[in-house]
Amino acid sequence: MGVARENSDRKRGSIEQRGDTLRVVVYAGLDPVTGKRVYLRETIQGTDKAAWKKAEKKRNEFVVQVDKQRNTPSSVTLGYAIDEWMRTSELEDSTRETYEGYIRRTIKPALGDEPARKVGAQVLENFYTDLRRCRIRCDGTPFVTKHATKDDHDCKTAECKWHVCSGMGASTVRQIHSIISGTMNAALRWEWVDVNPAKVARKPKQKPPEPDPPTPAEAAKLAEEAFRMDDDWGTLVWLVMTTGIRRGELCGLQFSRIDFDRELIDLRMNWVGGKLKDTKTHQNRRIALDTETMVLLREHRDRVAERVRDLGNKFTDDLFVFTGTKTPDHKAPYSPNAVTQRYKDMADRLKIKTRLHALRHYSATELLTAGVDLPTVSGRLGHGGGGATTLRVYAAWVAASDRKAAEILGSRMPKRVPSTSTKRS
Structure with missing residues (x-):
């Protein structure tokens, strides 16, 4: 069971000892979207005097951050933000249909449940790298995608179909990046996030155009x-x-x-x-x-x-x-x-x-x-x-x-x- 240390400014946060770590918690207000209470949290390793001093410093940083922010940071997921962006964006029907496919098959399964404000540039770059290697982002372990028969799951026959990695093309990943970037821009305007990480995240380079006219x-x-x-x-x-x-x-x-x-x-x-x-x-x-x-x-x-x-x-x-x-x-x-x-x-x-x-x-x-x-x-x-x-x-x-x-x-x-x-x- 955690042990909390008294703070002179207790309403502005707490430091709780949990085993051999300290947890800093500061209330940041109500989520503007969900209406739920939002807390800033940080775990500090150790329980000695130096760890407590570090925890106090982090608590003070959180308090300053809350005082400076104009709005309470939202905990909405990237999936929710994407849905709102798609709902409010004016897109051609063909573009919307294409985007919905990428969102349903690729983006939401991987990042949909992540809080939008926690999806950083490194997360996006790792995501794009995985897609370029394998479109279903497998872990490299061999597995069967189709068995020879419904009853035969041992795959001792040649008819069983094994997964073969097939990476997405650069242009496809760039389209996925456009969806995420558009979503993050909207979330920034709506003050759900503080920055748009897609602006600095590296995306696959665009292939130089190669016109192929007939002679x-x-x-x-x-x-x-x-x-x-x-x-x-x-x-x-x-x-x-x-x-x-x-x-x-x-x-x-x-x-x-x-x-x-x-x-x-x-x-x-x-x-x-x-x-x-x-x-x-x-x-x-x-x-x-x-x-x-x-x-x-x-x-x-x-x-x-x-x-x-x-x-x-x-x-x-x-x-x-x-x-x-x-x-x-x-x-x-x-x-x-x-x-x-x-x-x-x-x-x-x-x-x-x-x-x-x-x-x-x-x-x-x-x-x-x-x-x-x-x-x-x-x-x-x-x-x-x-x-x-x-x-x-x-x-x-x-x-x-x-x-x-x-x-x-x-x-x-x-x-x-x-x-x-x-x-x-």
């Missing part, structure tokens, strides 16, 4: 095959190549956003999660179109109008430009996943290792290689940061374009007449 010869084969399949699909692939439009922007494109007189596309919407939303960077942008692309789009509009009329409907500008076979009336857009899969199947048939997003890289790199300035390319792609993103992603092509510009300028400079060598005396 001009491969792009020509892809475009030719797309038109061979059908004119609508060929026009879709051609438009992505010449504009670098994002998949969601492509699927959400309506005829009302194509100015056939001024020959440009007004990109304002993005098809994500079955809904029309703002573009990825929440920016409206207009992309000028070349003559050949406009010819293809006019022909495409005529085809769609005829198709719609054949169905007994009226063609209107709010119809979607591209759609799948299941919606020939163009009242619903082409499914983004269906576009990706159809493109992949086409590329596989041609034995070209590429993906739909690589056409966006193709558009950017072809423009930069041709000497088009960085702000123009950035504007067409819809990159934020005034060209910083474009420069980071396409640094090699920007450097090549800069070299080409230097050579062009050098070729236009007046030719210098070599000076006559000075005669030796």
Whole structure:
């Protein structure tokens, strides 16, 4: 049983001897969230005079800490804080769904029950390191994840499946870090914690972007095959190549956003999660179109109008430009996943290792290689940061374009007449 020593300022805390240790306790007020009484506690090793002196010093530090704090520190768990942050945050539906998966499968099982104010930078760094090693954070001891039969748990047969560590990718751990950082920022604003440890915790480095555009010869084969399949699909692939439009922007494109007189596309919407939303960077942008692309789009509009009329409907500008076979009336857009899969199947048939997003890289790199300035390319792609993103992603092509510009300028400079060598005396 503990023995408490009398203190001159007893209401402001106590020091209790418990066996061969001393426990310092100071009342800090009521938890602003739970309404429970909050105490600051510290255990001091030893019971000699030096230990008691150390305990008194710690008690005084706690008293000063309580006097200085504007609010009582909350004992809410990180899991509770995450739930509140998710409830009050404005997130895209797709982002929210992704975050909820990481929270349910990874964050809460590991840190959900920890008091938010006790989750420090070292705790986070250890957590990220464990995830990079093994996504379920096993302790390294071999175990069976699936038995050969329901009744056979001895696993003497080869059919039993043993756990093999598979670490999370750096980008995935960075997303988990973003969730924790956002939560801690909110907890700091709500005065549940004093600092945001995620600001100083080291997270996995972001992998340098590696654009993988198809070569001009491969792009020509892809475009030719797309038109061979059908004119609508060929026009879709051609438009992505010449504009670098994002998949969601492509699927959400309506005829009302194509100015056939001024020959440009007004990109304002993005098809994500079955809904029309703002573009990825929440920016409206207009992309000028070349003559050949406009010819293809006019022909495409005529085809769609005829198709719609054949169905007994009226063609209107709010119809979607591209759609799948299941919606020939163009009242619903082409499914983004269906576009990706159809493109992949086409590329596989041609034995070209590429993906739909690589056409966006193709558009950017072809423009930069041709000497088009960085702000123009950035504007067409819809990159934020005034060209910083474009420069980071396409640094090699920007450097090549800069070299080409230097050579062009050098070729236009007046030719210098070599000076006559000075005669030796």
